[in-house]
Amino acid sequence: MIQTNWIIERLRHHWPTLEIRVQQIHTTGDKVTHLPLTRIGGDGVFVTEIERALRAGEIDLAVHSLKDLPTAQPEGLRVVVTGPREDVRDVLISREPFALKDGRLQGGKERPRIGTCSLRRTAQILHLCPEAEIVPLRGNVDTRLRKLEAGAYDAILLASAGLHRLQAHQALAEKLLYLPVETLVPAPGQGALGLEIRDEPAWCDILRPLQDMTVQATTTAERMFMRHLGAGCYLPVAAHALLQNEQMTLSGLVTSLDGRKRITVQAALPWTTQSTIERAEQLGIQVAQLALKQGAGEIIAEVQMERER
Numbered sequence: 439m440i441q442t443n444w445i446i447e448r449l450r451h452h453w454p455t456l457e458i459r460v461q462q463i464h465t466t467g468d469k470v471t472h473l474p475l476t477r478i479g480g481d482g483v484f485v486t487e488i489e490r491a492l493r494a495g496e497i498d499l500a501v502h503s504l505k506d507l508p509t510a511q512p513e514g515l516r517v518v519v520t521g522p523r524e525d526v527r528d529v530l531i532s533r534e535p536f537a538l539k540d541g542r543l544q545g546g547k548e549r550p551r552i553g554t555c556s557l558r559r560t561a562q563i564l565h566l567c568p569e570a571e572i573v574p575l576r577g578n579v580d581t582r583l584r585k586l587e588a589g590a591y592d593a594i595l596l597a598s599a600g601l602h603r604l605q606a607h608q609a610l611a612e613k614l615l616y617l618p619v620e621t622l623v624p625a626p627g628q629g630a631l632g633l634e635i636r637d638e639p640a641w642c643d644i645l646r647p648l649q650d651m652t653v654q655a656t657t658t659a660e661r662m663f664m665r666h667l668g669a670g671c672y673l674p675v676a677a678h679a680l681l682q683n684e685q686m687t688l689s690g691l692v693t694s695l696d697g698r699k700r701i702t703v704q705a706a707l708p709w710t711t712q713s714t715i716e717r718a719e720q721l722g723i724q725v726a727q728l729a730l731k732q733g734a735g736e737i738i739a740e741v742q743m744e745r746e747r
């Protein structure tokens with residue numbers, strides 16, 4: 439709702455006469471909170487019902503966390519990426535202080551209990567702290583914070599974007615450890631919003647002033663990396679793209695669930711204001727091909743087998 443209200447404010451600024459009504463849609467991902475997303479049934483658990491309403495004309499615009507959108511774009515719909523992008527990092531929130539030292543995560547305890555359901559976070563935390571016990575944690579941000587306070591976990595992992603949007607970070611400042619993107623690589627699209635419409639010229643025109651070409655380009659490279667690996671959104675695949683000094687750099691990671699096997703890949707392309715989205719897609723594919731050459735396909739197949747068991 440916070441994301442949606444922010445978009446409405448900006449739409450009203452550009453299109454003062456546009457009549458806007460909010461329709462709240464509870465998706466499977468919102469309703470089923472006792473299961474890990476990986477068990478609910480594939481990609482799009484936060485998206486399917488919303489896209490149905492969009493196609494049926496019950497709504498005209500959907501506001502998504504880009505991270506939750508499957509990387510294959512469905513026929514007839516279009517995603518416009520808006521900016522600025524929120525902080526892309528994951529953040530560890532703990533009751534007692536944790537620290538990063540020499541590439542290791544250290545908590546107060548010998549076997550800290552860390553809450554997350556994300557395979558991407560699980561694998562990377564186990565790499566940083568092999569003795570950690572990973573405990574499932576789901577629900578919206580408020581629920582997760584409450585479960586931490588209740589004592590079931592020593593620390594939990596969240597996208598800092600969610601905390602920031604809820605303005606929950608100031609009050610928690612002393613308990614936060616922001617993990618640099620090189621230390622815990624974020625999910626493709628993390629921290630960015632995707633505005634989804636039916637692919638109709640009138641709606642493309644309305645969204646044009648909200649489109650951010652830089653964020654669209656970097657998140658496209660990240661999402662293309664994941665898509666070219668054939669990986670759905672709930673696998674231990676991570677990517678982060680940066681556009682600076684007239685070049686786009688994309689770093690990708692594919693890891694085994696226990697965090698022991700890791701393939702890290704990186705490539706860069708010259709980038710100008712004239713560069714097109716296709717160029718960002720090429721970078722994503724190029725980095726994915728590097729990962730596949732190093733055995734990413736085998737790791738992904740192993741993870742998929744473990745999950746089916």
Ligand SMILES: NCc1[nH]cc(CCC(=O)O)c1CC(=O)O
Nearest residue numbers: 503505596597599600628629630
């Ligand atoms: N899968 C749930 C989800 N989808 C987007 C965000 C955070 C906000 C964002 O990345 O834009 C979250 C929560 C989390 O990962 O902690």
